[in-house]
Structures are given as structure tokens and as C-alpha cells.
Amino acid sequence: MSAKRITIGRTFSQTPVETEDSSNPVQTFVLYTGKRADFRFERVAAKEIEEKTFVDTDTNGRDQAGLTPESLKDIIRTIRLQQFFPAIGIRRGEQVEILDGSRRRAAALHCKTGLNILVTDADISAEEARKLAQDIQTAREHSLREIGMRLLALKAGGLSQKEIAQSQGLSPAKVTRALQAASVPGELLALFPNHAELTHPDYKALLIACEQLQESGQTLDTLIDGLAGKVDDVRASENLADDEIKNAILRYVRAESAALLKRSVKEKAVTTSLWSFADKDRYARKKSRGRSFSYEFNRQSKELQDELDRVIAATLKKHLAD
Template sequence: MAKKRGGSPLGNAVGAAQAQQAAAESNLTSLTHQLTNELEKSGRSAAEYLQKQFGIESVGQSMQWQLASGQSAHFNEVIFSYEQVRDDTYVTFDVNGRDQSLLTEESLQDLNSLEFQQFYPAVGREIDGKLDILDGSRRRAWFLLQEGRVKEFRILVTQDDISIADAKALAKQLQTAKEHNLREIGKQCVAIQQANEGITQAEIATQVGLSQAGVSKAIKAASVDDNLVKLFPVVNALSHPDYTLLDKVMKACGDDVNLTEFVRRIGKKIVNIQAEYSTQDQKDVIISAIKAELKITEAKQEKDKAEVMTLAQFSNKSMFARKRVKGRNFSYEFSRLPKSLQDDLDHAIAQVLEKHQG
């Protein structure tokens, strides 16, 4: 019987699959160079060829940028539909630095001119068949809010292997249209903190180009609960004093249940804020509602404040015995008492409870 043609000469030898893969990658590189040369000879553009062969619609703009590491990356401009942007693009906060959850319709109104003309393409890197948007995440969010009413979105795309460090540096260089707000900067600081155990705020300040006090304020802004922040249509309008107020609300509420109820009450109060009001006017109304509700919460806390009575004095300051009364509830609290005394207290309590139960 004749041998089947087209098999691998390596057969099933150890390492055969890896060798075939390496050979294929080498062939791809060679074919790419050959294709480039042939296109130049024929006078055809790569954009035209890609559009015809693979259905990638390109507007022809192509450029090479030098990265922070000294390496370079090649970018081609392509046009994506609404469905492609929705399904095949994403934003990595640690790279892009823009909090996508805060990009509301109100905060993106300054981009409404995109309906007629996208002057600047977004910039992205291809990873596993999808695009990680380095710059233009606000434009992307605005485009997605149109839900297909605007047909095209332009993106400069690189398929070159860009490191995380180079991607971050490039995103920072490209980001010129809208400065990151205090909360976004705070989240960047927190990400640096989590990635570098033991790093000081002074060291973080050097990395992000802020003062140490600025880093402290930004981190406080980042720590505020998302549900409080989302009460504001345009988060960029919030300043450090506003975040200080929101931090005070969180401390007054104490837990998620009370905070959720607080947010619900504020939401009911501000539901009729008119969209035509200025950003500042909307913020002022919401801040006033929060301050008024916070006063009610704090007054209730003061009224419900627990009364604490000392039951005994000890020479050791870390030891205590006290009774706490709040409304109809009360409790006994003890600290660092010897085991023998704990046993006596348990016995005494059991006797008293048994007597009254009888």
C-alpha cells in the first residue's frame, strides 16, 4: 500500500508538534515579508488588500510609534461596527485608567459631535482576537450608548506584542482630552498599592505625579462606595470636600444595609432634578439632599446611642467589666479576665436565669 502523502516527516516523535508550530510561525513571518514586498511592487495598499481578502474595513491610515521601552509598534486604522465594538473590544482599568462604570450619558455629552465626525480614532492593542482599548474609552462608551444609531467607530490597532508597562505609558501619553477625575486617580493609586506590598504614599506620589497629600485625597475618593458616587450624573464634578462628605456618610451609616437605605432615600429626593440644569446645579441639589439626610441619620444615632456603665475597676488598664444599654437591648462586656473569674460569672448567670425561668 502506498504511503499517504502530506504527513509530517517528524511523525509522532517527541517534540514533533512544537517543531511543526515553530516551522509554521517561521513560514508566516516569511510570507508576511513576501506579501509586503509584492504589494509594494503591485502598487496596492495593505489596507485595500486586507479589506478585499478578510473583510477588514480600513481607512488606510498607518503609523509606527516608539514605545517607552524603546521598542516600536505598528498601528493600522480600522472601522468597527456597533456590534464589533460591543462584542470585540474592552477596557482594562489598570492600563487605561478610566473607570467605565462612571461614564454616564450626562458625563459624555461633550462628545455629542461624534454623531457627525470622529476626529480622532481610538487606540487599541489586539489580545487573543479582541481589542484592549488604550485610549478613547470615553468615545467608545459614547458610541455604545448610541446602540447602532451611529454606524462606524474608528480604531488604530496594533497586533504587535506590547508589554503592560509600554501599554500603560502609551495610554498616559495619548490621554489628553479629558483628565482623569480624583476617584479614577485614587483607584490607580490603590492598584499600585495592591501590586507593590509595602509601598509608601510618597513613592506612589512619585509614580503618578502627585503630591503625597494629593495621593491621600485620591485614595479617600476611591474608597467611597460606588452607590453613593452613582447618585451624581457627572462624577467629574465631585471635589475633595464632596468626597469627604460622602466618606462621612459611610461612617454614619456603618454597614451596607443602612447605606443602601440612605442611598434609596436620596434617590427619591432627587428623582425630579431636571436634565437641563447645569452639571454644577445638579451636583449642588444632590449635595444639599445628602447633607440634610446625614443630619437626620446623625441625630437618630445620637438618640440611639448606647449607654455604657462600668461594673468594676482593675489595676490593669486592658481589663474591664461593663454593661452596655441601647434601647431595650443590653449586654455585659468583659476583657482579659482570668479563666476562674469567667467560670464564676458563667455559673452566676446560669443560676440567675434558672431562678427567673422557674
């Protein structure tokens, strides 16, 4: 007698739970708290997906900015014909929050086709939703940046990197790498059509470039503006594989940032005294270099510091608030 073949991958029960409406069977998931939640099948029309569904990155964990047509091409190729697995969602008022399936959602939006979702009306907390999303997300491993974005939320909540590593079952080195990846500005990552190709050394190189530019008084906008035409040409090439496109853009980023740093060295900082003090260790001055400027104070009273904080905050609010 042959042994029963083991099913590999994501599966759903083939025996629906009995309901009053047998045409719409129920799939039941058990949450980490022990609570059971019933999910029913829904089909959202193409023109209603953007309005009726949404993704909370804190819960879903997938970097939505990285869901480009290039990164979704495996799903785009098939979703026009069939959707092999439904997305998983929770009813939130008039909308459905997608716990699992944000890549399928993005592909459906791109292809202008409908989206199949298993939806629950159960009262599920944010933490239960996060845990459930982690349990059912098996389609594609989250990138280092996506892991880092989730860890940044924990860090912002007051946890140290050591505590984050312990709570998430990750090594301290993995936490450091993920946080570095998540710290790279989104504007710079937008240059790359497929974020899945980026490795930890790539993220680290991009982060170092950003930090050096900031320290030298150069802006990220200046770097990106200088790269625009070159990057467009690389992305438009049909003869380059995804990893070759990534490597070409990285070379341009390194070259352009090096040129900006070299230029900033020639632009010496101009120091302007704001007040004269008899004590040479006390000062109030402004430093300017290109488009960058800073104010520096030393050995000033706490009352003066507090007053400066209030004035700066009020001035920023006056000129920058929406």
C-alpha cells in the same frame, strides 16, 4: 516670509509608513522601552463594540462607572456625524483592549454607532500598555477619582503614599486627595450624573458621611434608599445646570445622613455578655445597634483567637460564598 504655524493638540502622521496594503496605512508608536508597535485602522460595527472591545481600568485609568450620558454629551453631540480621532487599542485574543478612547467607546455604545480604532497586534506588556495610555490620553484630564483609582492599585501593591507621590511625580497632598476620592463607594457616586463636577471637598464630604454612617451602625443602602425619590426629581429637572444638580444632590446627602445619625444616637447599643470571667479586664461580648453588630474580646489567648478566626471564616464562606 511668515513663520510656519505650530499645530496644537493631538496629531497623527500624515505620511503613512509604506506597507504592502496601501489602503490600510500604519501608524507607529514608540513605547517607553524603545520597542516600536505598528497600529492599523479598523472600524468596529455598532452591534459588535460591546462584544469585540473592552476597557481595563487599571490600564486605561478612566472610571467607567462615571461615563454617563451627561458626562459624555460633548462626544455624543458629534460622534453620530464623525469621530475626529480614532481610539487606540491592543489585540487581546478575540477582543481589542482600548488604551485610549473609552469615552468615545461609551458614546458610540450610547448612540449605537460604529467605532474607529487604531489596533496593534504587537506583544505589549501590561506596564508598556499603561505607559502608552498615559502618553496618548490628551482628550480630557482624568478626574481626581480616576487618578486615585490608579494610585489605589499602587498602594495595594505595597507602596506607601510617600513612595507613590515620588514615583508618580505628584505632591503628597494630591495623593491624599486622590485616594480619598477613590475611596468613596461607587453606589453613592452613582447618584451623581456627571462625576466631573465633583471636587475634592465634595469627595471628602461624601467619604466623611460614609464613615460616620458606618461608625453609627447605619448602612449606605439605607441612605441611598432615603434619597431615591429626591435625587430622581433633581436629575429629571431640565432647568438645572450640571453643577446645580450636583449641589442639590449633595445637600440631600448631607441632610439625609444627618437625619440617620440623629436617629442612631437614639438607638443605644445593646451589650450581651458571651462568657463570664473572674477577671474584670477579660471579656467576650456582643454589641448590637439597629442592623449593626460586633463581637468584642479582651485578654484572650492566641489559641482562642486563631480558633475564632477559623470558625468565622468558615461561617462566612458557608453563608456568603457564591
